[in-house]
Amino acid sequence: MAQTLYDKLWDAHVVHQESDGTCLLYIDRHLVHEVTSPQAFEGLKLADRKPWRISANLAVADHNVPTTDRSKGIEDPISRLQVDTLDENCEKYGITEFRMNDRRQGIVHIIGPEQGATLPGMTVVCGDSHTSTHGAVGALAFGIGTSEVEHVLATQTLLMKKNKNMLIKVEGELPFGCTAKDLVLYIIGKIGTAGGTGYAIEFGGSTMRGLSVEGRMTVCNMAIEAGARSGMVAVDQKTIDYFRGRPYAPTGALWDQAVQYWKTLHSDEGASFDRVVEIDARQIKPQVSWGTSPEMVLAVDERVPDPDKEKDDVRRSGMERALEYMGLKPNTPLVDIKVDRVFIGSCTNARIEDLRDAAVVARGKRVASSVKQAMVVPGSGLVKMQAEKEGLDKIFLAAGFEWREPGCSMCLAMNADRLEPGERCASTSNRNFEGRQGQGGRTHLVSPAMAAAAAIAGHFVDVRTLR
Numbered sequence: 001m002a003q004t005l006y007d008k009l010w011d012a013h014v015v016h017q018e019s020d021g022t023c024l025l026y027i028d029r030h031l032v033h034e035v036t037s038p039q040a041f042e043g044l045k046l047a048d049r050k051p052w053r054i055s056a057n058l059a060v061a062d063h064n065v066p067t068t069d070r071s072k073g074i075e076d077p078i079s080r081l082q083v084d085t086l087d088e089n090c091e092k093y094g095i096t097e098f099r100m101n102d103r104r105q106g107i108v109h110i111i112g113p114e115q116g117a118t119l120p121g122m123t124v125v126c127g128d129s130h131t132s133t134h135g136a137v138g139a140l141a142f143g144i145g146t147s148e149v150e151h152v153l154a155t156q157t158l159l160m161k162k163n164k165n166m167l168i169k170v171e172g173e174l175p176f177g178c179t180a181k182d183l184v185l186y187i188i189g190k191i192g193t194a195g196g197t198g199y200a201i202e203f204g205g206s207t208m209r210g211l212s213v214e215g216r217m218t219v220c221n222m223a224i225e226a227g228a229r230s231g232m233v234a235v236d237q238k239t240i241d242y243f244r245g246r247p248y249a250p251t252g253a254l255w256d257q258a259v260q261y262w263k264t265l266h267s268d269e270g271a272s273f274d275r276v277v278e279i280d281a282r283q284i285k286p287q288v289s290w291g292t293s294p295e296m297v298l299a300v301d302e303r304v305p306d307p308d309k310e311k312d313d314v315r316r317s318g319m320e321r322a323l324e325y326m327g328l329k330p331n332t333p334l335v336d337i338k339v340d341r342v343f344i345g346s347c348t349n350a351r352i353e354d355l356r357d358a359a360v361v362a363r364g365k366r367v368a369s370s371v372k373q374a375m376v377v378p379g380s381g382l383v384k385m386q387a388e389k390e391g392l393d394k395i396f397l398a399a400g401f402e403w404r405e406p407g408c409s410m411c412l413a414m415n416a417d418r419l420e421p422g423e424r425c426a427s428t429s430n431r432n433f434e435g436r437q438g439q440g441g442r443t444h445l446v447s448p449a450m451a452a453a454a455a456i457a458g459h460f461v462d463v464r465t466l467r
């Protein structure tokens, strides 16, 4: 029978199935970070258990690490304790960890594929919702909670029920000035933050095939913002080329064998999906979120919506509340909104292609004097090195951007990088909830080019006009 990519990945990992459909699923790769692992390790200790397959784990500290000079360690005691605890646990069990000063350190979802620790065909989990990112390479990847982290450490398996299959089919060429980020924001604007609930989403169609592997990661990263725990993209030649020579990728005969298998990782002709959503990429314009949910997003040439025009009571009050929090007046053109800070980073948009996109806009320009801070935070030490090799750091620094050390940084307020109450930020991250980037902070989600353009102008700009 014709199978979807999700069916294939699922079936290949079922160890045991109960009559009610609950499956015991084998987990190939477990990524570990400092926020969701301490209680899991503690639970293991209390139960007198040990991690079952040490080599399946790869750990890194990302949420709590400083992005400035690290030679003095971590100032905040809670952050320091979390990172120290991860170091101790990994040391104790012999789990590979890229420590804070290792140049391979970075955001867990950036380093997984970068190292080839995430590979096509794998089941990949991490105690982090944006684990969906890894599905971009034809893996089944999803976030888990702390008790599941403990279960995976102890058994290398998880108990789960299968989701439904959803295909988001995107056709046509992305217009000039539009990126994978604009595409995924547009999709979430269309289907809503609950649109994918209960589904595993496969992103397919000619637009997805046309994206680079990194662009596909940006899209799958935000599958969770569309309500789905996992997003995935079929393997193609680009995926295979991406992994050649990566540190954890197979070599020699094992590589050839792996590639043979990877080539089967796509939905079969005629495979049936429970839901199909069709998206015309040619309709997409650069996106800016205006509210406090990723679905509150519009094209940059539009205006802040007017709740008075909304007939649905629930939606109207949601809009009113969002506009109040965001400090925005209905009908304001989005390009008139001024920003206080700009953040280019996060597991959505801190890979090398993202930094290149931002650098094209920043080259030879200056950050507006009204902007308090504009920072570029590479997703990993290796992304940083590559960017420096290409001279991107010089472009950013000359333009007045800060060039930081890798980590989650201002994506969420768990480290020193955060917004002050009332500050407005153009951010390349994935969440714009109230307080996400700092208490009272106001987040607008955009692409790297749009963020850089906002930094230069001091307000949002339609990047299509910058030719």
Ligand SMILES: CC(C)[C@H](C(=O)O)[C@@H](O)C(=O)O
Binding pocket: 035, 036, 063, 127, 128, 129, 130, 143, 412
């Ligand atoms: C801290 C972590 C558990 C959390 C997540 O699960 O996604 C964080 O990474 C986020 O982006 O909100």
Ligand code: SF4
Binding pocket: 062, 063, 107, 108, 109, 128, 130, 346, 347, 348, 407, 408, 411, 412, 429, 430
């Ligand atoms: S960069 Fe942001 S979204 Fe990604 S793992 Fe870190 S905190 Fe979560």
